[in-house]
């Protein structure tokens with residue numbers, strides 16, 4: 001199909017294989033051996049590995065990869081809503097749909113593909129979606145892996161019909177951490193957040209950095225464009241950079257909720273942390289013909305690269 005994994009000359013370089021449910025998945029590789037996997041089910045990134053082959057995203061051992069539910073882990077796409085504010089299913093339908101590969105996606109600025117291995121996916125509203133959300137859209141997702149191993153997701157949502165619509169959105173990123181008790185988030189201090197554990201009541205973050213000792217389910221509002229997740233035990237830091245995504249969901253189910261989730265191990269909360277980029281408090285409104293773009297870049301740096309030099313502005 002014109003996309004060979006061996007190609008490395010600024011063209012899309014990917015390989016399509018089947019997962020164990022027979023669903024197409026795309027494998028992206030870079031020349032140094034880093035890789036990422038994207039499933040056509042949900043357009044969900046299911047794996048991201050560094051040059052040493054170490055996995056960087058969490059996937060539950062009890063994850064169910066069978067459609068129509070999104071699998072527990074990786075990076076599910078929440079659209080056209082995050083949460084369950086409307087009559088739609090929780091976190092919207094996009095994560096439960098089959099996406100298609102788009103060979104000639106409308107161009108993005110050249111620096112979005114230069115030197116990267118990438119794939120473009122497309123989701124369009126189906127007859128079934130129109131019954132519960134009567135708006136015609138095209139959702140384009142580019143997933144790219146750069147030569148330095150950084151993973152970038154670019155979402156473009158276009159209104160292609162006669163009436164305006166509004167949506168909320170999140171990349172529900174499940175980061176793999178060594179021990180949740182040893183993890184700290186920087187970049188969200190002093191911000192206001194909505195607490196999902198208190199009927200979305202608004203609070204102001206008081207801590208110098210966010211640490212974990214119980215269930216957390218919050219939406220931090222209007223955050224800076226970079227947030228860092230420091231994993232002391234593994235001596236590495238995830239740096240999340242985002243554009244068009246003002247809010248950040250921070251979620252860890254902790255012990256009790258973990259036990260109530262059928263597709264999640266009782267102890268797995270210790271190894272995962274959802275920190276992401278989202279648009280939740282002020283939904284995006286698109287008039288016919290308008291398009292919205294939301295970018296998320298994930299990068300891992302050694303923790304010796306101390307937070308003072310992370311430049312989280």
Ligand SMILES: O=P(O)(O)OC[C@H]1O[C@@H](O)[C@H](O)[C@@H](O)[C@@H]1O
Nearest residue numbers: 090091172196217218249251274
């Ligand atoms: O089980 P789901 O639908 O993937 O949702 C997982 C969690 O996602 C979080 O973002 C929500 O804030 C939680 O309330 C929710 O439980």
